[in-house]
Amino acid sequence: MRRHLTFACGLDTLVGTLDIEAATGTTGLLLVTGGREIRSGSWGGQARIAARLAAAGVPVFRYxxxxxxxxxGTDPGFQHTREDIAAALAAFRAALPTLRRVIAFGNCDAAAALMLHADDIGLDGLVLANPWTLESDEADTAPPAALRQRYLAKLANPREVLRLLTGGVNLAKLARGLRQAASAPAKSSLVETMAGSLTRFGGSVTILLATGDRTAQMFEAVWPAGDPRIQPHASSGHSFAGPxxxxxxxxxLMEALR
Incomplete structure (x- = not known):
């Protein structure tokens, strides 16, 4: 069953969707959407995962x-969505009073928003996918680790080596790229704030990284190595596309919800 409802966030009215089966558990998933993506997700991906979880007995609320x-209202940007997340959580609990635990899931800047704000709004756990780590909404450079992988792949390609030897490569551009690849990634104040807030969060935390995704690579480059909460997947899809x-x-998600 899929039910649409409205709820208040300050003076604004937000719209949400509750996916639920007749026989449902007491742990639910709050699905926080990233960027300016609507609650159904790209190509309906979030709607499909919500329906699949609901069929497994997990109620899902997305908004x-x-x-x-x-x-x-006006989009405040991911760094200022605490009120949105808190209002959605309250609406979820009001729509389903039998809920005892709520786990939140977010991808990209939705994951970053949860890291920033989850420590004091009443969530029981977090699943964070490919968290965004830049101060702005646009990535203007690839992380050094991604550049190193790119250059190693080129060196393993005979055609690329031939281009280099025959003058088909811009040497000035190549030099700039090599300097960037050799540099250490800069840790932003956003990352420091995210880490501090996550330290204060008392619930469970799972971090999912698509190892071929640029955003995930940027996160891994500035996050403490060996964090046991990280679970990698050999995928290049930012939204884990493909069956x-x-x-x-x-x-x-089911592991985090159990």
Whole structure:
């Protein structure tokens, strides 16, 4: 069963969707959407994962944050969505009073938003996929680790080596790229704030990384190495596209919800 409802966030009205089966558990998933993506997700991906979880007995609540999709107000940007997340959590609990635990899932800047704000809004756990680590909404450079992988792949390609030897490569551009690849990634104040807030969070935390995704690579470059909460997947899809990656994501979510 899929039910649409509205709820208040300050003076604005937000729109949410509750996916639920007749026989449902007492642990639910709050699905926080990243960027300016609507609650159904790219190509309906979030709607499909919500339906799949609901069929497994997990109620799922997803919503459009302020200024996005059907919700009113002005989009505050991911760093200022504490009120949106808190309002959605309250609406979820009001719509389903039997809930005892709520786990939140977010990808990209939704994961970053949860890391920033989850320590004091009443969530019981977090699943964070490919967290965004830049101060702005746009990535202007690739992380050094990604550049090193790119250059190693080129050196293993005979055609690329031939281009280099025959003058088909811009040497000035190559030199700049090599300097960037050799540099250490800079840790932003955003990352420091995210880490501090996550330290204060008392619930369970799972971090999912698509190892071929640029955003995940940027996160891994500035996050403490060896964090046991990280679970990697050999996927280049930012949203874990494809049947195998979707199955892996579903299983990770079910593990966090148990």
């Amino acid at each position: 459009d944050r302020r200024g996005v999709g059907e919700s009113g 195998e990656a979707q199955d892996w994501l579903f299983e990770r």
